[in-house]
Amino acid sequence: YSVDAQTGDSVLYCEVPLAVNGFTPLGSGKLAVTAYRNINRPDLYTLDEAARKAEIESQKREKGYLVLEEIPFCQNGVGYVSGRRKGLYLFDTAAGALQIITGQYDDVTDFTTKGDCLLYSSIQYQDIRTQSAGLFLYDAASGQQETLVPQGKYVFTYHDFLSDGR
Numbered sequence: 001y002s003v004d005a006q007t008g009d010s011v012l013y014c015e016v017p018l019a020v021n022g023f024t025p026l027g028s029g030k031l032a033v034t035a036y037r038n039i040n041r042p043d044l045y046t047l048d049e050a051a052r053k054a055e056i057e058s059q060k061r062e063k064g065y066l067v068l069e070e071i072p073f074c075q076n077g078v079g080y081v082s083g084r085r086k087g088l089y090l091f092d093t094a095a096g097a098l099q100i101i102t103g104q105y106d107d108v109t110d111f112t113t114k115g116d117c118l119l120y121s122s123i124q125y126q127d128i129r130t131q132s133a134g135l136f137l138y139d140a141a142s143g144q145q146e147t148l149v150p151q152g153k154y155v156f157t158y159h160d161f162l163s164d165g166r
């Protein structure tokens with residue numbers, strides 16, 4: 001929602017078809033969005049109405065038990081995380097279009113923005129999660145992605161752009 005500062009009236013700004021974990025506005029009417037996703041299930045926003053209903057029914061039938069296939073399968077304060085990743089998405093507010101930036105097995109640990117650029121750290125894994133992340137730069141204007149630091153070398157606790165934009 002957007003709120004008029006003088007009247008206090010709120011107006012729907014946009015609807016993102018995900019359970020959003022966090023977001024940051026970029027230039028040109030786009031949002032960088034993080035959301036948790038299940039790597040063993042399709043993203044519901046990518047399915048047509050009939051397939052979406054069938055997938056939701058399938059998920060309801062599986063309630064009551066968990067299949068734990070990864071290490072760690074549980075994290076303090078988070079709960080069960082086996083098969084769960086935090087993805088980074090680009091949402092175009094004018095077109096209502098959502099595009100995932102990260103891969104299926106990427107777990108985004110943090111991101112920051114400057115203009116249309118996203119600097120993010122992510123751990124890609126199957127089965128066993130490591131502690132070291134990779135550092136990546138994504139340009140939302142061009143759609144280009146660059147690996148700045150490959151995964152496996154460092155544990156990132158903070159990253160940001162320099163004041164001159166680098």
